[in-house]
Amino acid sequence: MASDNSWIREKRQALGLSQKALGDRVGATQTQISLWENGKVEPRRDQLAVLRRALGDEASLLSPSNSEVRASAVELVTASALTPSDIRNQRLALGISQQALADHVGVGQATISMWELGRSTPTAAQLEQLRSLFKTAGAGDRRCSSSSRRSQSQTELVLDDGKPQRQDPLLAPRSGKPAPSTQPTRLPTRPDIVTPAGSSPASAGQAIPRAFVVTSPTPSPLPQPSKALGDGHAGTSSHRDGAALRSLTVDQAVHNKIVSFIWGIADDVLRDLFVRGKYRDVILPMCVLRRLDAVLEPTKKQVLETKEMLDQAGITEQTVALCSASGQAFYNTSKFSLRDLKSRGNQQQLKADFENYLDGFSQNVQDVLNNFEFRNVLARLSKNDALGTLIEKFLDPDINLSPNPILNGNHSVKHPAMDNHSMGTVFEELVRKFNEENNEEAGEHWTPRDAVRLMANLVFRPIGDRVKSGSYLLYDCACGTGGMLTVAEETLRKLADEHGQRVVTHLYGQEINPETYAICKADMLLKGEGENADRIVGGAEWSTLSHDAFPAQEFDFMLANPPYGKSWKKDLEAMGGKDGMRDPRFKVMHKGEELSLVTRSSDGQLLFLANMASKMNHKSALGSRIAEVHNGSSLFTGDAGSGESNIRRWLFENDWVEAIVALPLKLFYNTGIATYVWVLSNRKTGQRKGKVQLIDATQRFKPLRKNLGEKSCELSDEDVQRVLAAYDAFAETEQSKIFANEAFGYRKVTVDRPLRLHSRLTTKAIEALRFASGDEDIRRVLYDELGDALYDDFAKVKATLEKRLADWGAGDGGDEDEGDEEAPKKGLPEKKKKKLLDPKTWERDGRLVEAAKKLKEVLGDGVFTDHNEFRRRVDAALDKLGIKLGAADQKQLLRAVSWRDESAPPVIAKTLKPGKATPDPLLGRFEATIDGKRCVVEYESDSDLRDNEQVPLLEEGGIEAFIRREVLPYTPDAWVDESKTQIGYEVSFTRHFYKPQRLRTLDEIAADIVAAEQEAEGLLEGLVKRRGPA
DSSP states (O other): OOOOOHHHOOOOOOOOHOOOHHHHHOOOHHHHHHHHHHTTTOOOOHHHHHHHHHHHHHHSOOOOSSSHHHHHHHHHHOOOOOOOHHHOOOOOOOTOOOHHHHHHHHHOOOHHHHHHHTOOOHHHHHHHHHHHHHHHHOOOGGGGGGGGHHTTTTTEOTTTTOOEEHHHHHHHTTOOOOOOTTTTTTOOOOTTTOTTTTOOHHHTTBOOOOOOOOOOOOOOOOOOOGGGGOOBBBOTTTTTTTTHHOOOOOOOOHHHHHHHHHHHHHHHHTTTTTGGGGGHHHHHHHHHHHHHHHHHHHGGHHEEEHHHHHHTTOOOOOOOHHHHHHHOOOOOHHHHHHHHHTTTTOOOHHHHHHHHHHHTBBBHHHHHHHHHTTGGGGHHHHHHHHHHHHHHHTTTOOOOSSSSSSEETSSSEEEEEEOOHHHHHHHOOOOHHHHHHTTTOOSSOOOOHHHHHHHHHHGGGGGGHHHHHHHHEEEETTTTTSSSHHHHHHHHHHHHTTTTOOOOOOOEEEOOOOHHHHHHHHHHHHHHHHHHHEEEEEEEOOOOSSSSSTTTTBBSSEOOOOOOOOHHHHHHHHEEEEEEHOOOOTTEEEEEEEEOOOOTTOHHHHHHHHHTTTTTTSSSSSSSSSEEETTTTTOOOSSSHHHHHHHHHHHHHHTOEEEEEEEETTTOOOOOOOOOEEEEEEEEGGTTTEEEEEEOTTOOOEEEEEEEETTTEEOOOHHHHHHHHHHHOOOOOEEEEEEGGGGEEEEEEEOOOOEEEEEEHHHHHHHHGGGGGGGGEEEEEEHEEEEEEEHHHHHHHHHHHHHHHTTTTTTTTOOOSSSTTTTTOOOOOOOHHHHHOOOHHHHHHHHHHHHHHHHHHHHHHHOBBHHHHHHHHOOOOOOHOOOOOOOHHHHHHHTTTEEEEETOOOOEEEEEEEOOOOBBGGTBBBBEEEEEEEEEEEEBOOOOGOOOEEETTTOTTHHHHHHHTTTTTTOOTEEEGGGGGGGEEEHHHHHHHOOOOOOOOHHHHHHHHHHHHHHHHHHHHHHHHHHHHO
């Protein structure tokens, strides 16, 4: 039955709006508005809220047939006495950060951000806290400000319906330039971002609805950003609320304490239930559950009340309402919290209640739990009476795993907040400890925050002053626990804020490891980023290489730390193998030729870089910027024409590589190897076009007081600034080198030399032809046993041969009394047996022997010093004898009776027709005289003398000059095979930054020798004195 939504049409027409104009206001299409008005589709709760604001009618929100209970339920979903801009304006007027306000209200910093962007609304209790704080601080309710004050600071805003509104100055760039009043004002955005209906119009670049326009007096000049407040927004540390509301995140001491505490839980509770390598199956999901539970606990009552009200009203789409009630991007509708469960005495009841608690989480959290496979271990925990103990230990008041700090009564910090990256570091340390105890490798290497901070600055700082207000897409193709995306987002927002711009970030990530994916998604939810959490894709089936989650998607900024030295053979097989590869990311057209970017199956790290490069945005003004960290093999592994070299060639020749930064050794937790950050951009500045900068930052580090796994140093803020300064200077120094792109390229040239042979038809060489078909040792044994019948009458000996081959190796196992009774027979491979049982191979070998014997009768057994003459004589003799041999058989015969000799004339492979070719010895075309006639010939190459040379692309004079200088003076008969020339690229940091140690002078060496002699004499003298006289 169609719903009666005629009130939407009535209100729209009363306001003089078209369906399209109303759709623009609420972020919907004209077709959606039509379907709503005709009652064919019911608006979602969030869409209904925006409709009410846009139509300016509170009472007509619902059709008359809706019950009072249903109206109350929807009112709870949509009502908010403070608009998004109100919250932001009043917070800025107080001079406090988002994090400080979040601490006061008892929510996460991301929740404040969502309120200010209009993505969610505060609960009634949270709203009261906000109003109380603003009123106490004298900010007041801006919505009630007088019209006289309102007129002082407003610039006119024209909506699509042509009716003027007032624009909040804080929504405009902070340059102080008002938006033109003659056109509808829209927040800038990327044109290729499609915002779904019902999302925030402000973030979608649409005309700002009336409900988002704030009437407020001209704010006082904003103070400078305070680093202490942490979110990059304007604030002042001297404000009276600053110290009380400031959040502190964990330092190294707290980190170590938390790791030890959690490890202690594992050892105390799980020791006899799991091997240590399996502790992670319990501990990691419990850490996540405790974090989720901690942020949901304050609003548990509101969620349950909202759930009951929605159920009574018969509303099935409850997600928006329940998220609003919880103040988070997730919720739990179970009547239990972790604190409720710790007191259960009956283990069976505890297990049932705990499962009910897990089932109460929203669907996005269920995805997290499913990837942890946590439910699989509950039976074992319950059976061994360990579940209750585990819950109780995780509720210890001395440890805070929540993203919010725990405060004392005087608002000082008792336990600091555990932010996303800090928790990721704890997870990494735990995983490392679990695997070390189980004698396993941790596998992928967690990226330390200091390295991530450097990468983020290399991506954003060069274009910080060019970032404009709008939406930007960030991507990590191996996102792990999401720390890199988090730091990148923070860096971009901070830079934008410093330049008076407002940006909206959309995070995308892919992760194959189910555990780290679950951790990443959980932390996105904890930050209030439900939409971003939905764009994090992962699990065992989501390999970035074989199952791209975002095909054909383009991104603005990309950062990653892919796995090094990890086999991707399984992915390669799934993609059709090296020859069957059709993925457009790894088969590219470049300068008119198809380049295969498929690397060796033992290491696919560079494919992740190729994947990111294929997702560059080539349309926007800023283009795309990439920072990806790799080990040293990415710089040079792979010969010209290989997948690795082709990737480097593709990147350099497209002029995308901006810089490569060498990081200090032992910077990562699980490996001490050399690592390098590749910085890519498809919008290089003028001075960087056609050039690449190499930066040696290996000595830019600060030692740690205590190692974290392999990590013994870190990049301090000063170190990061020095690297960035070198990057910005773009000048030649000891730590910075500038090169043309082509400086890293070379041509791999194949250099051949002619084959030179002597020939002689000897009995020994002829007899060797009996076994020309291969497996000489086996065929020789069979010939000794079965004789000439193998060649003359194969059918006669076939049965004997089959039995002999079937029993081959049976008697070669040593004494029967020794070894195992059931020792397997060696036998022959089926393929080899099949070939030995093929009568044609024996017949061919016999024919070659007979032909060689007859040739010997005609030509004798003398030595032919010119193989060309010998070949002509053989051809003539075979014609005379009427013997016909195929080209391959004749070549086999000639090779069997010939050997290499440097004094022999070159063997001619081809004679070119006069006038068809000109002599060019460098390319293998030589002038010769045959039968008294001048001609051009090509010699047969000697594979044993073949060599390869690397000719730099910047070689003056090219290949010819290089060969004449480096090759021909030593091998004058060499030539270049042009058909095999390939282009390759490699980068050698050592060559450019190596500093040889100073050699000691002879005087210094002599002094050391004299000192050593004196020391030895003193030791000997001491020994003699201790022994005394004989």
